Amino acid sequence: MTNSLHVVCPHCHAVNRVPEERLADGAICGKCNAPLFSAHPAELDETNFDKHVAKSDLPIVVDFWAPWCGPCRSMAPSFAEAARQLEPHYRLVKVNTEQSQNLAARFNIRSIPTIAIFKNGSEVARQAGAMDTGSIVRWIKSNS
Numbered sequence: 001m002t003n004s005l006h007v008v009c010p011h012c013h014a015v016n017r018v019p020e021e022r023l024a025d026g027a028i029c030g031k032c033n034a035p036l037f038s039a040h041p042a043e044l045d046e047t048n049f050d051k052h053v054a055k056s057d058l059p060i061v062v063d064f065w066a067p068w069c070g071p072c073r074s075m076a077p078s079f080a081e082a083a084r085q086l087e088p089h090y091r092l093v094k095v096n097t098e099q100s101q102n103l104a105a106r107f108n109i110r111s112i113p114t115i116a117i118f119k120n121g122s123e124v125a126r127q128a129g130a131m132d133t134g135s136i137v138r139w140i141k142s143n144s
């Protein structure tokens with residue numbers, strides 16, 4: 001028996017079942033044929049956020065940010081590097097709080113950047129303020 005995980009495609013948002021040992025093996029989406037992991041954070045919005053959080057067997061790590069926020073822009077390369085290091089065992093995503101104001105309100109995001117971890121549909125940790133790559137990776141690993 002192989003253990004397979006539900007992985008939500010970052011491009012078309014279809015739910016894929018991937019054998020665990022094939023996760024790191026360049027798995028592609030059965031619906032749109034895009035790579036399920038591209039070593040880069042996925043951009044989510046109000047139309048697809050819930051599907052990722054509810055359906056993914058991987059922890060979802062969200063960077064709540066906005067284009068006008070200087071610290072958010074400075075942290076973006078560190079978050080992208082963290083995605084490269086943590087995939088395919090985590091799904092790192094970005095939510096633009098200016099575009100997705102309902103999500104920011106629903107999760108009561110008071111300051112940005114804020115990073116939050118969701119597992120099995122529920123938030124398990126959050127941290128406000130910019131971090132460097134090493135701190136992001138350590139914080140995610142110790143809170144998930």
Ligand SMILES: [Zn+2]
Nearest residue numbers: 009012029032
């Ligand atoms: Zn797809």
